[in-house]
Amino acid sequence: MIDASTKLIALLGKPVRHSLSPIMHNAAFKDKDLxxxxxxxxxxxxxxxxxxxxxxxxxxxxxxxxIPHKIEIMKYLDKLxxxxxxxxxxxxxxINKDIAKGYNTDGLxxxxxxxxxxxxxxxxxxxxxxxxxxxxxxxFELAKNNFVIIANRTIEKAKQLAExxxxxxxxxxxxxxLNVDTEDIDIIINATSVGMKKGxxxxxxxxxxxxxxxxxxxxxxxxxxxxxxxxxANAIAxxxxxxxxxxxxxxxxxxxxxxxxxxxxxxxxxxxLEDKDVTKEL
Ligand code: NAP
Numbered sequence: 431m432i433d434a435s436t437k438l439i440a441l442l443g444k445p446v447r448h449s450l451s452p453i454m455h456n457a458a459f460k461d462k463d464l465x466x467x468x469x470x471x472x473x474x475x476x477x478x479x480x481x482x483x484x485x486x487x488x489x490x491x492x493x494x495x496x497i498p499h500k501i502e503i504m505k506y507l508d509k510l511x512x513x514x515x516x517x518x519x520x521x522x523x524x525i526n527k528d529i530a531k532g533y534n535t536d537g538l539x540x541x542x543x544x545x546x547x548x549x550x551x552x553x554x555x556x557x558x559x560x561x562x563x564x565x566x567x568x569x570f571e572l573a574k575n576n577f578v579i580i581a582n583r584t585i586e587k588a589k590q591l592a593e594x595x596x597x598x599x600x601x602x603x604x605x606x607x608l609n610v611d612t613e614d615i616d617i618i619i620n621a622t623s624v625g626m627k628k629g630x631x632x633x634x635x636x637x638x639x640x641x642x643x644x645x646x647x648x649x650x651x652x653x654x655x656x657x658x659x660x661x662x663a664n665a666i667a668x669x670x671x672x673x674x675x676x677x678x679x680x681x682x683x684x685x686x687x688x689x690x691x692x693x694x695x696x697x698x699x700x701x702x703l704e705d706k707d708v709t710k711e712l
Pocket of ligand 1: 497536559560561562563564565582583584585587621622623624626647648649670671673674675677
């Protein structure tokens with residue numbers, strides 16, 4: 431029940447109306463009997479500073495940050511944890527005694543989703559499509575103990591990201607355009623938005639996916655064209671729901687100190703995805 435002691439967690443982004451995070455977090459708060467509420471706010475870039483100042487004044491506990499504010503928000507924070515600093519973007523904020531600290535749970539969330547299905551991911555050759563926000567987080571995380579190749583439509587962005595990772599992690603990273611050889615690759619991850627729109631073509635067809643692990647970060651729809659091809663090839667196909675849940679579970683722990691029940695989070699989202707065709711709203 432919402433009462434005078436309820437604590438607020440808020441999502442900041444634009445747009446936010448399609449977000450599944452309120453459903454997921456509110457179900458998890460209820461499950462753990464925590465007096466928190468999670469709401470989504472559509473905020474313009476020029477108001478982010480006022481939001482953080484207001485939040486400190488009001489005792490708001492924390493935030494998630496999504497497109498397009500994950501980098502811009504950093505200007506208004508007092509501290510960054512080491513993952514947010516490394517990745518150069520923030521998706522979670524905790525406010526504690528007037529100090530706003532930024533975190534990034536996207537990379538580790540993706541690793542947990544992957545490892546939940548295939549065990550420890552180490553010393554693998556991983557091809558990541560995409561060099562946007564999600565691609566950055568996943569590439570930084572997986573390049574810590576794997577060999578990563580970043581493939582992006584705008585090759586210059588793939589090059590920049592590969593160089594940044596090389597410099598920060600002191601490890602070899604390759605880059606390429608979308609037309610890339612998959613022969614020696616163990617794991618393929620789609621971190622582009624390709625597959626969200628009806629009629630999108632898969633980035634790779636089944637003949638290129640045999641014996642691979644294929645993960646798509648897109649979760650609307652859950653079965654993307656790429657994952658359909660992976661299934662045709664009898665490859666291991668992992669959808670984007672796991673990353674959504676684990677990045678959320680890590681944020682939940684940061685805000686509340688409590689480990690959420692990921693099964694409750696997954697069921698809450700699946701119910702919404704089944705009840706209506708979310709893709710029509712995007
Ligand atoms: P973003 O920062 O806007 O980056 C978009 C990426 O997609 C860029 O690499 C862009 O390439 C590429 N792209 C867009 N349209 C393309 C096309 N028609 N052909 C080839 N490449 C195309 O977005 P983001 O935050 O990284 O998100 C990317 C996807 O990941 C979204 O679908 C999002 O829903 C999903 N995601 C999932 C989770 C999760 O928890 N499962 C979390 C975050 C994001 P250019 O650089 O060439 O434009």
